[in-house]
Amino acid sequence: MDVILALKKTMIAISCLTMFACSNGPEEGRGGMAEQYTNSEFAPVMPDEPLGPEHGLRFDWKLAKLHLDTLVDQGAKWCFPAAVAQAEEKQNRIARELAGDLWIDAANDIVIQRKRLNDLELKLNYVLSQARCVPPRNRSTLESQLAVVKQIFDLLNVDNQFAFNSSEVNPKYMGHLAQAANLMKTYPAIELQVTGHADATGTEEYNERLALERAKQVKRYLMIFGLEEARISTLSLGSSLPLYDGDTPGIMLTNRRVSIEVIADEAELETAMRDSL
Template sequence: MKGIIIYIATFVSVTVLAGCSSYPEEGRGGMAESHISADFSPVMPDEPLGPEHGLRFDWKLAQLHLDSLIREGAKWCFPAAVVQAIEKQNRIARELEGGLLLDAANDLVIQRKRLNELELQLDYVTSQTHCSPPASQSQLNLQLAVIDQLFEILNVDNQFAFDSIEINPKYMGHLAKAANILLEHNTLKLSVTGHADARGDEQHNQTLAMGRAKQVKRYLTIFGLEPSRISTHSLGAELPLFEGNTDGVMLTNRRVSIEVISTQDHAVTQSQGGFYE
């Protein structure tokens, strides 16, 4: 496809404390994240070279990649995926602004993986058909606002205890809230990927992570969703949200990551290298 961004692998040595994490400031979440802070720049010419320069360079590459996918039609073929990629890009910008370099480095790994998958999907779809803007832009904006809200509700910290598939009570409330929204928007589906922390062997972590994904699916169906609207996957201990072995990092990495999928997108299922139900 035109405008392919060639990624340059940059090795960055990060010396910040492991386990630091960042969250959207009050009032900065939701669709407001579609606009990157005007005072954020990937260029810092007056400062000594350090790991943040490499990370900002990687952020700029990811932004160029996302921009090129949008120009190629991803905004119309996969609007749900694009709005979630924009959210992730803005989160990384805030992490870099706040000096949370380890968080930014891990989120960049996840973002590059998502953009590469989106590029493969877009290449396939655009070889078969042409994606056009919707007849009703206001209807699309409403759907994207709902997708943004669901993404924020479902992807929060403190979901599971150590070596357990049982859902923490607070996260159970998040699932109930999301289910109520999804019952009103039947064109939306969920892709639930289970994760485990770094303790335990590979097979155990794969099984544990899948158990967490299936447990989330179980409760969402109890709250009224059709099982066919929820797919479950497992990545075990691969692709942790944060690196490190502190209790806080381990707790955050025991999770499910959930993507919202619109059936009105020209969706194509792509393997992510994990186990699928």
């Protein structure tokens, strides 16, 4: 047992060191070669393979996968299907990043995934103290719910970059905002959390303000397109959590963005889905 604990501490320490490693950076699109990887199974250490920093990240990925699998086994998929679907997508993205040797990108996404799973565990524990999470009677309704959530998530997390030192929403992303807002009008149980980001240029304080202004601009347009203000929350991470590490123009552009989480009240969403059929 002591050996296992020591190994775990060693792996976690190594993964922390990789936060200062260099990334290969993405090709134009959504992550370059790492996005082409579909296999999501990793062993923390391969036989006869030298121990390197990537093993710490693989170990952390495996721990996150075990955490997610445990939550699913406890019923999270039935009480919080939207949250589980997004967590699974993030887990697969990290796997593709690891396969593409994008260590810093994987490390950043693991930080996000840990917080997401911890929040999901807290919500699940509360629900399980009051009731049970069981499969819905109508599985097709559940699949329809997840399809709607995924469609909104995909719309709002593509073409979401900003020009240098600007909070103006680009026209292509504005079109995505209009489509998502129109879709969400049918499902009032869905809410959004908009997080603003900045590149590494500028001071920490300035980047914090600029990133928040980007999030607020996105919220402003969603409201113009018909969403109620109460359904959209905003926050800023400044330049503290870049999507990719590096200082090339393409990477800096990618880091000037908003990221959007789709938050769904599962019971209300199921009712709305039935009413729309």
